[in-house]
Amino acid sequence: MSEVILEVKDLKKWFPVRRRISQLFKGEKSWVRAVDGVSFSIKKGEIFGLIGESGCGKTTTGKLLMKLLESTAGQIIFQGEDVTNLTPEGISRYKREIQMIFQDPYASMNPRFKIRDVLLEPLIIHKLGAGLEERISMATEVLEEVKMTPPIEFLDRYPHMLSGGQRQRVATARTLILSPTFIVADEPVSMIDLSTRAEVLQMMKEVQQDLNLTYLYITHDLSTARYFTDRIAVMYLGKIVEMGSADQIVDNTLHPYSRALIAAVCEPVTGKVNLIKEVPIKGEIPSAANIPAGCRFHPRCIFAKPECWELEEPGLEEAEPGHLVACRRYQEIV
Amino acid sequence: MGRILEVNNLKLYYYTARGPVRGVDDISFHLNKGETLGVVGESGCGKTTLGTALLNMPSPPGRIVGGEIVLAGSDILQLNEKQIRQQIRWEKISMVFQGAMNCLTPVYTIEKQMLETLQEHREMDEAAAGERIRKYIAYVGLSDDVLRRYPHELSGGMKQRIVIATALFLEPEVVICDEPTTALDVVVQAQIINLLKELKEQLGLSFIFITHDLATEAEVADRILVMYAGKIAEIGTNQQIYGQEGQIHPYTRGLLGATPRLREKVAKLDFIPGTPPNLLHPPAGCRFHLRCPVVMERCSVEEPPLKEIEAEHKIACWRCFDE
């Protein structure tokens, strides 16, 4: 459990934005700093949650790990090997080890492909399995793994003939067919009906334990993250502001932003109808093209003091064992 | 508390090539003045269809085939389309459609779009209309300067507020909100929920709040209507549905069990196996019996009526009736 499988060091992804003419003459460049210096490490067999609002850079981080985007700076170390710059063969090897489950299972499958084609595609790409028969038997195996039984019945269906939960099972089966060690799951259940969401999460958890996988679970939903993950990192505007075990984050929240997030979550408990909910945050999330100086959260922080914007941006520091926070004043505001 | 809206035996069928799909099948309920009625259920259970039926604007090939919608004393289904447009729709009952915030015209300023909507319904000079728009913009917690902006310059939360303001400024008595918080981030979600509560308080509005999320519903709705396969499974007060005592419908229980809770650590979440039935051929007996964990023989044969088991609390489940 203690072996680190993936380590991300100061990862950055800056997207260039179109320049104004005046900037063009001065040679200035503007950037959207979608991911702006993210570091974390994930242990083997762990489920690591990456949480934040839309536009905080969590999906971009996932895509950087998947090599769907090239990072601007920083390092990704996978199983002790720096995978930031790889040869085509290296990338092919890496992409067998690391797989992704997308938010919308329906969109992530070609509507013209049958389940059979969807499952066989990774094998064809990576030239695995000798002949069609062996490949089909591999496909039925993974369908059984994700509890799509009997598998034969599903092979010749199209994605649109399945329910949302079944589609996400197939999407999971597709990632499993290459026997990877690491799976990036980007909001895997947010498009799925509430009644089957738990079913899919449970299936993913069972698969993870069966095959000793490691997950990076990207979500905006704290409730499922609490239930599903071992550790959580909270992202705000391209940076991790708090990181710790799921219990530490929810029960002993330190960063003011995480506090606001947690306060905002609704729960199916009676007696709240006539109360106005206090959400300790102000303003709107600024654009990633224009990140505030100092602590990037200070304009929205209800505890902010001049030191927060005058001094340099705070880094992650350990508040308790395994619980990191990027706030100068976390001790004062408890 | 008087009843502002009463729905009796409402039926809306979609006439598809393969036969009628019973989108809303014989539904009766009422809405009290100044309360929020939550409508919950899985996708495809008829929540949105119910919303459009209340405005008497079913999306084709849907048709209202029976029942009555009594709004402030008169049955709106007896009125013709012109009367409904002039007297009812947006005037007395309005709707915030799902994803409406993404449907603002990108080429006009907010003010122009709102003016156009307002002037379509009311003959008002520009100054009076502007004043009213400003009033409602203030109600939804925005400042005047958003009026000069274009939709792309606004955040999702601001756009949702604009849409809510647009639904309000003809001063309806009932507002139907279809998944108003679904596409928003948690913090913004909480803010919109707070806004709706404030509006209910200040303007005495009645809301019908449609969502699939029982957690959100718990924080907004005074009473909750649980729909399953085009029918009402259960209707009860917030306390009766979310409280720890008393009986609830197995479907509601399943949904609640599947809803993750942030503040308590659950080892394992429940789920409801299977998928909702095809409404083209709904199963015989109780529509939920194929997925029900406490199914008994009677359930597959006879359809349970919606019966009041205590004050304000109606359930359609044989298991819940004391025999």
Added chain:
Amino acid sequence: MNKEQIPVKRDYKPGKIATAQPSRWRDLGVSLRGFWKEFSQIKYGVAGLILLAIFFLMIVFEPWLIPFPEASERWRDISYWDSNPRNAAPGWINWFARQKGATHQYLRDPILEVEEQARFKVIKGTFSYDYRFDLPPTGLSLRGLGKGDLRLTVRLERPDGQEIELYKDSLRRRNEDELKLPLGGLQAASTAFEFGQSYDSAENVKRVNRHMIRPYNIFFARAQEGILLKPEPLPGEYKIHLDVVAIGQDAYIKDPYLIVSGRVFGLLGTDNSRRDIWSGVVAGIKWAMFIGLLTAFISVVIGVTYGVTSAYFGGWIDSMMMRIFEVFVSIPILPVLIVLSAVFKPTIWLLIFMMTVFFWTGPVRTVRSIGMQIREETYIEAAYALNASHARIIFKHMVPQLIPYAFATMALAVPRAIIFEASISLLGFGDASIVTWGQILHDAMNGGAILQGLWWWVIPPGLTIALMSMTFAFIGFSMDKILNPKLKTR
């Protein structure tokens, strides 16, 4: 019942709901049925389909439809056509015209008498011709097989008892040979003049140019005043006597027959090279189809691949490819093709190649925009996450989605190719080894069809070009309406 944990039913299987196992072909059938349902709503689309079916049937049944089955191969072989009349109008105009023209006839099986002498044979034959028209035939021609030394005399016996000698000559054939003896020409003209002279008035005779008269008008006219200037037809039973003297033991004539060159011929008449226009037009269908479909197919394949590639790679590759595309789009295609054809004198293959060089631009713009949408789809990203190659993403994920649209574009490109080929052929730069409608029109133009009023030479090929183009345009527009996402209102 209180709120305790409900045991989860473990025997639940998600696959139990639908048990039918659809096959790939059935799925295709279902989607085709859906397509047909939409298509059948569009009236002009159905009309186009019916026309297409008719054209296809005509190609299949071509040998049975046309009287000259080798029309396609021997279009420019004069000998293949020489028994036909020249510039004859379509046969059916007799139903409408005030003056009925003589039909084209073959007079066979004469009454033969053979007189064997020691050193020669005398063969006497009589053909009978029932003349009931207002316009006489344009000529007679004797056909048959002959060998050796032959002396031939042909006489025309008219219903009024007059006899005219049409032909008198001797032939020598070393081997058996087909005899083709036109009984007209200068000799007939002077015979006719002499015949007419004896009946007409002196002024009339003076006013007539003896070289300009049409002999058969006089042969089949009433023997009265004005026969030279304004001959009036004399209907009745004509007899043509053939007298052959075959000199030598091995000299003979076999199966002699007469061709009466009509004023009207066949379904669509003939051109000035005696070719049957109907046969030419029907034989042209398959060539038009071939040129149109092949050109359209190749250019759409190239265009779709080009557009998708451009959309997929994006960035500077896209910019560069679009600039190249714009260059091709801005070339005026027809003038360039005409010049190229004039220089290279292309075969049909080269012509198709030259057309595809310019036609591939057709679908590019739309395909590129659709491709750019597809590129943003999650499943493309998913394929990329699996390390799929560019070629796999383009050809496995993107191109199949464009096939319906490609079909629609193809249908629309067909008429363009047909019209371009016709234009090039009209100017005389086409492939001379086949018969296309454009070439028929080209010959008509050279032959002065319009000046002479030979409308049956011009209108049928022109009309079929228009019809064929319409067929594909109708089908293409309807398919476009259904399949083009830009036009479709979802």
